[in-house]
Structure formats: C-alpha cells, structure tokens
Amino acid sequence: MAQNRDGGNPFAESSELDNPFQDPAVIQHRPSPQYATLDVYNPFETREQPAPAYEPAPAPAPAPAPLPPPSAAPLQSSRKLSPTEPKNYGSYSTQVSAAAATAELLKKQEELNRKAEELDRRERELQHVALGGTATRQNNWPPLPSFCPVQPCFFQDISMEIPQEFQKTVSTMYYLWMCSTAALLLNFLACLASFCVDTNNGSGFGLSLLWVLLFTPCSFVCWYRPMYKAFRSDSSFNFFVFFFIFFAQDVLFVLQAIGIPGWGFSGWISALVVLKINTAVAVLMLLVALLFTGIAVLGIVMLKRIHSLYRRTGASFQKAQQEFAAGVFSNQAVRTAAANAAAGAAGNAFRGP
Structure with missing residues (x-):
C-alpha cells in the first residue's frame, strides 16, 4: 500500500480527486443562493425552471398593546345634546303603554284591598256566629272606662256588621x-x-x-x-x-x-x-x-x-x-x-x- 504524501496521514488531502466532497455530483447539489433549501424543495416538481431563490420568512409583527378601557366621562363629553335637541325618553306609544300598565296595576291593587277588607269582615262575622251570635257579643258603646259604674249599652262595629x-x-x-x-x-x-x-x-x-x-x-x-x-x-x-x-x-x-x-x-x-x-x-x-x-x-x-x-x-x-x-x-x-x-x-x- 503506498504511503501518502504527508507522511502517512490517511485523512490528509492529497489532491482534489482524493477528496470525496469535491465530487462534481455532490457539488451540483450543494446549497446555493440560487436555489431554495430543503424547507421549500419539492422533489416532485418539474425542473424545467430553476427553483425560486430562498427568502427568509418575515419576522412576526409584535402584538399591539391592549388599549385602556374607555371611561364614561369621555363618551359623555364627546356626545352632548344641544339646548334645542330634545331628550330621547322613548317613543310615545311606549310611554302610553307604560302609563296604562301602571294604572291597571293600581286598579287591581285597590280591588285586592277591597276584597281583603270584605274577607276580613266576613271572617269576623263567622267568628261571632261561631261564638253564639249576638247573644255572646259584649257591648262596646259608649266607650266607658272599666271603673265606671255604668257599662256600655250597645254593640257597634261598622266594619264588621255593615256591608x-x-x-x-x-x-x-x-x-x-x-x-x-x-x-x-x-x-x-x-x-x-x-x-x-x-x-x-x-x-x-x-x-x-x-x-x-x-x-x-x-x-x-x-x-x-x-x-x-x-x-x-x-x-x-x-x-x-x-x-x-x-x-x-x-x-x-x-x-x-x-x-x-x-x-x-x-x-x-x-x-x-x-x-x-x-x-x-x-x-x-x-x-x-x-x-x-x-x-x-x-x-x-x-x-x-x-x-x-x-x-x-x-x-x-x-x-x-x-x-x-x-x-x-x-x-x-x-x-x-x-x-x-x-x-x-x-x-x-x-x-x-
């Protein structure tokens, strides 16, 4: 086996032909600025035209900083009514319907109050009937103190006895x-x-x-x-x-x-x-x-x-x-x-x- 020129170093480059990376087949496929890298290389595409030159991907744009929440004061100051511009309180039909609903509720409340008074009166009447009617009712008029020798002579309760x-x-x-x-x-x-x-x-x-x-x-x-x-x-x-x-x-x-x-x-x-x-x-x-x-x-x-x-x-x-x-x-x-x-x-x- 012949010795190398550099004194027996097998890895020393003796010539261009002895270097395997200098092979034309390898040099042909070595990356160059004219060809894209493997990231964009498609082996199945036709090679009629040279691949586009490699361009580095653009850096992502920084996310915009969050805006502070708008306050109520600037909005109110930005929209001011003129002295002649009327305020918007809702449509006329809405106001009329709301007033009618309120009147209806008041009317129903008064009717319920009357019914409650009538039921209370009837309940007291039933209680007096259960106790024996007029025979067991204690006279309360005229309203005299207990120490008075004269006692009340009549029983009177308008809310209970009168319709x-x-x-x-x-x-x-x-x-x-x-x-x-x-x-x-x-x-x-x-x-x-x-x-x-x-x-x-x-x-x-x-x-x-x-x-x-x-x-x-x-x-x-x-x-x-x-x-x-x-x-x-x-x-x-x-x-x-x-x-x-x-x-x-x-x-x-x-x-x-x-x-x-x-x-x-x-x-x-x-x-x-x-x-x-x-x-x-x-x-x-x-x-x-x-x-x-x-x-x-x-x-x-x-x-x-x-x-x-x-x-x-x-x-x-x-x-x-x-x-x-x-x-x-x-x-x-x-x-x-x-x-x-x-x-x-x-x-x-x-x-x-």
Whole structure:
C-alpha cells in the first residue's frame, strides 16, 4: 500500500480527486443562493425552471398593546345634546303603554284591598256566629272606662256588621251625630256667655242645658240606631222609623241655625241681637250658628241619599208592615199579654153576665 504524501496521514488531502466532497455530483447539489433549501424543495416538481431563490420568512409583527378601557366621562363629553335637541325618553306609544300598565296595576291593587277588607269582615262575622251570635257579643258603646259604674249599652262595629257599600254612609251619619252633640255643647257655652253679659237671657241658658241632656241620647237612640240596624239587616221597618224621626231632626237643625231668641239656640238671630251688647259673645254665637247651618245642610243631604239607597234595595211599606208584625208576635212579653187577654175574655164569656 503506498504511503501518502504527508507522511502517512490517511485523512490528509492529497489532491482534489482524493477528496470525496469535491465530487462534481455532490457539488451540483450543494446549497446555493440560487436555489431554495430543503424547507421549500419539492422533489416532485418539474425542473424545467430553476427553483425560486430562498427568502427568509418575515419576522412576526409584535402584538399591539391592549388599549385602556374607555371611561364614561369621555363618551359623555364627546356626545352632548344641544339646548334645542330634545331628550330621547322613548317613543310615545311606549310611554302610553307604560302609563296604562301602571294604572291597571293600581286598579287591581285597590280591588285586592277591597276584597281583603270584605274577607276580613266576613271572617269576623263567622267568628261571632261561631261564638253564639249576638247573644255572646259584649257591648262596646259608649266607650266607658272599666271603673265606671255604668257599662256600655250597645254593640257597634261598622266594619264588621255593615256591608262594605254602606259603611261610608253609616260612618257619615255617625260623624253627623257627633257634630250635633258638639254643637249642642258649644251652644250651651254660648248661651252661658250670653247670660253672663245679659241676665235677661236666663231662659235661653236653661233651655240650652236641657237640649244637651235631652237631644244627645235621644238622637242616638231614636234615629241613629234605627238607621244602623236598617243597613245591618236590611230592615224596612227600621228605615221607616229613621225617615220619620230624622225628618223631624232636620227641622230642628234648621230651627237651631235660625236661633229664635228665648229658645236656647245660638243661631243667627240670637247672635245679631247679642252683637249690640257684646261683640266677643256675638262672635262665639255666630260660630255656633255657622256650625248649626252646616249640620242642617248635611242632614238634608244625607236624608235624601239614604232615601235613594232605600229605594234601590227594593224595600216597601208592605215589607215594613210584615217585619213589624213578625217582630211584635215574636216578642215574648207581647205574646204573654195577648194570651192573658184572650184567656180573660174567654173566661168572661163562659161565665156570662
């Protein structure tokens, strides 16, 4: 084996022919700027045209920095309404529908409240019936303290005993009775002041005291209680009693407002007479006369209103007669007296003259 030129080194390059990387076949396929690398080299494509020159891939563009969230203030400042530009509150149809829906809800709420009150009243009625009806109810009017020796004489509960459609009317009549009582008390004070400035008004002062003691309980028993019982049980007889007595009460209200001197009423005429004597007492009597006038007007209006309600209930005089007869014959004292009278008449007939 022949030795190499470099002193026995087998890997030393002796010549270009001895270097295997200098082979033309290898040099032909060596990468060059005119040809693409293996990343873009396709061996199956035709080699009619030289491969495109290698171009390095462009560097990716840096991601844009996130923008800060827009604040409300710049948006509001960027869009400002002009003084003449109207604000947009929604279409007209939307506003109308919203108002109609609100009105409908309010109407339903009022109806539910009325139904709740009616159910509450009926529940209390059932409770009283379960306890034995009117026999077990404890009287609550007049509202007297427990230490008072006189106990309440009547049971009154407008919200429980009176139907809902008549509660306002009954309450108004109750307030009318209270106002008439207060007017009689003020009338007594005015007549007392008039008697103090003029001793000739002694009769008026005495009658004013009598009217307070007489009219206060009698008006409650004679016309308010019949009206209360009439609406409570739809009683034609109580309606007729109320109409007859309350008509006389309205006439008395008118006389009180007129104020005839010497009758014990501080009406307009009495106040004008005392005006010549003492102005302060006359002013007090004029206030009482004004109160009497208002009570008289309200009494006439309520009489007409209750009469119209009575007509709509279908009541009649025949029904009142039937109720009266049934009430008389159902009374134990009346039946006992009638039986005793019949027995005495029969005994006298058998004994003969």
